[in-house]
Amino acid sequence: MIRMFLDCDTGIDDSVALLYLLARRDVDVVGIASTAGNVPVDVVTANNLAWLELCGRTDVPVHVGSPVPLVAELMTTEDTHGPLGVGYAELPVATAGPSTTDAADAWIEAAATHPGELIGVVTGPLTSLATAIRRDPALPGRLARLVIMGGAFHVHGNTTPTSEWNIAVDPEAAAEVFAACGSEGVGAPIVCPLDLTESVALTPDHLVRLAAAAGSEPVECPDPTDEPGLRSVADNEVIRHLIDALRFYLEFHHAHDEGYLAHLHDPFAVMVALAPDIVETVPARVDVELVGRLTRGMTVADERSMTGEPNARIATSTDVEAVLDDLIETIGGFAKSVAQSGNPGIVTGGGIDPVH
Ligand code: RIB
Ligand code: CA
Numbered sequence: 001m002i003r004m005f006l007d008c009d010t011g012i013d014d015s016v017a018l019l020y021l022l023a024r025r026d027v028d029v030v031g032i033a034s035t036a037g038n039v040p041v042d043v044v045t046a047n048n049l050a051w052l053e054l055c056g057r058t059d060v061p062v063h064v065g066s067p068v069p070l071v072a073e074l075m076t077t078e079d080t081h082g083p084l085g086v087g088y089a090e091l092p093v094a095t096a097g098p099s100t101t102d103a104a105d106a107w108i109e110a111a112a113t114h115p116g117e118l119i120g121v122v123t124g125p126l127t128s129l130a131t132a133i134r135r136d137p138a139l140p141g142r143l144a145r146l147v148i149m150g151g152a153f154h155v156h157g158n159t160t161p162t163s164e165w166n167i168a169v170d171p172e173a174a175a176e177v178f179a180a181c182g183s184e185g186v187g188a189p190i191v192c193p194l195d196l197t198e199s200v201a202l203t204p205d206h207l208v209r210l211a212a213a214a215g216s217e218p219v220e221c222p223d224p225t226d227e228p229g230l231r232s233v234a235d236n237e238v239i240r241h242l243i244d245a246l247r248f249y250l251e252f253h254h255a256h257d258e259g260y261l262a263h264l265h266d267p268f269a270v271m272v273a274l275a276p277d278i279v280e281t282v283p284a285r286v287d288v289e290l291v292g293r294l295t296r297g298m299t300v301a302d303e304r305s306m307t308g309e310p311n312a313r314i315a316t317s318t319d320v321e322a323v324l325d326d327l328i329e330t331i332g333g334f335a336k337s338v339a340q341s342g343n344p345g346i347v348t349g350g351g352i353d354p355v356h
Contacts, residue, residue, distance in 0.1 A: 001028040002274060003114045003144075005107065007065075008266065009037025009124025009166075010047040012081050012249045015089075017123050017266035018048065019238070020327060022055050023334030027274065029057075030110045030118065033103035035065040037124040037169050039076050039085035042067075044124075047085050049094035054238065055338050058096045065103035065128040069170035077165065080252050087248025088229050089241040107132035111142040121147045121273040123266035125166050130173035133180045140181050145276065146189040149269035150174065151286070151299035153314065155195045163297030164194050167288060171297045175288040181311045190281060192272055192315045193299070197265035199320050204250070204260065206324055207243060213332020214239050214339070222247050224260045238335035267327055272315060280317040283310035 004027050008014040021029050032052075034045040041064060048062045068074045082088060101109065107129060111118050120143050122129055133139050140146060150166035151174075152158070159168035167174045181188050204222045211219045216236030220243060228251055232243035249262040272279050284301040285308050292298065301314055 002026055003028050003030050003118045004273065005030050005033070005110045005118055005120045006270070007033035007035055007103065007107070007120065007122040007124060007128050008044070008048070009035050009039070010044050010051070011038035011085055011124065011266065012087050012245045013262070013264050013266040014038070014123050015047065015051060015086055015245055016242070016264055016327070016331070017270040018051050019055070019242070019331050019334065020267045020270055022052075022057055023330045024274065029060045030114065031061045031063055031099075031106045033063045033065055033106055033128045034098070035103060035124040035128045036067055036069070036074055037076070037166065038081040039078060040067065040074070041065055043085050045098050046094065047091065049096055049098065050091035053094040053096060054092060054241070055334075058094075061099040061101070061106070063101055063103040063106035064098050066131060069125060069127050070130060070172040070176070072170055072172070075169050080249075082245075082248045086241070087245035088231060089244040091241055103128035104131035104135055108136045108139060111139055115142050117144050119143065119145045119147070119273050121149075121270055122166070123149045123269055125169040126150070126173040126177045127170045130170070130176040133177060137180065145273060146181070147192065147269050147273040148177070148189045149192045149197060149265050151191055151193040153193050153195055153299060153301045155198070157298075158194060160297060162289075162295045164299070167299055168297035171288050171290050174299070175290055178286045178288065178311055188310065188312055190272055190276055190279070190313050190315055191286060192265070192269040192279075194265070196279070196315050196318065197268050198263050200264045200268045200323055201259070201261040202246065202264050202324065206328060207246065209328045210242070210332050211236070211239050213328055214335035216240075216335065222250055224254050236335050236339045238338055242331075242335075264327070268318075268323060271323060271326065278318050278323065279315040281313035281315050284312055284314050285310050286312040286314070
């Protein structure tokens with residue numbers, strides 16, 4: 001079994017990432033850390049609990065992180081992810097509650113329970129992970145792998161001209177995490193920046209394929225001419241909520257002249273965590289600007305060892321169609337099995353052929 005710890009700010013694309021993990025037979029989701037970001041931490045927590053209960057996976061513990069970043073004031077983005085962080089979806093409220101272990105201690109305990117085996121993936125701000133490293137500085141070296149969705153190196157930021165959301169929410173946390181990551185390769189994270197994640201773009205045609213893979217009816221194809229907020233009537237509950245969530249994201253990107261599409265940053269990072277060979281990477285020393293009037297939250301990659309040895313590997317390319325095919329097949333099959341059994345449906349391990 002692949003032991004995975006997910007730290008997220010659920011969020012629309014975080015939701016897709018979570019479903020992908022739950023769908024993988026070969027993955028043991030050891031725990032989920034809820035970190036404030038897209039929406040406040042209590043809403044992130046509620047979303048994680050709701051998706052887990054919807055999928056019959058209340059066995060997976062959900063941990064609550066700090067309500068605020070290390071230093072910055074909390075910044076949320078309901079305009080991007082919806083008032084409750086899941087677009088137009090109205091998830092059934094979970095009856096189960098979160099663990100009494102907070103997110104930082106959950107990181108520490110998971111890594112200690114599975115030394116050298118646990119894969120950590122962060123798809124939100126790095127507040128919880130940075131707090132865990134403050135409590136246990138040896139944490140990065142205990143992980144088998146760490147993948148971070150965040151940063152923008154050679155493309156425009158999505159939060160400021162020079163910063164990407166997960167870093168911009170808590171730049172101090174990001175700086176502390178990169179500083180703690182050894183340059184010896186142990187604990188050096190794979191970073192999935194906007195440079196690459198913005199190429200993983202879901203379109204309505206992918207949603208048609210997803211519904212078909214789940215045997216869901218009717219098969220719906222969202223269109224930019226639809227009434228905004230049109231709700232899905234898919235008979236598969238997971239598909240219905242996913243379409244309602246993703247329609248909000250399609251409308252958001254369309255309204256910002258990026259096309260009627262949805263950048264699937266977070267499921268991509270999860271797929272990289274499970275199969276790092278699906279990306280090409282370059283070593284770099286990554287640090288975060290903290291004081292620049294215009295550049296606070298900027299991730300800077302030194303790819304020529306001018307400032308020290310590499311402390312990260314930056315993902316630079318992938319087979320996008322293969323990634324989207326795997327996502328559709330895996331989540332579609334999972335949604336079908338959940339509907340058929342009403343229990344945690346798990347499809348055979350997904351995964352795509354490595355790039356190499
Ligand atoms: O910049 C994209 C990232 O910020 C994604 O993780 C998205 O969910 C938001 O958290
Ligand atoms: Ca996220």
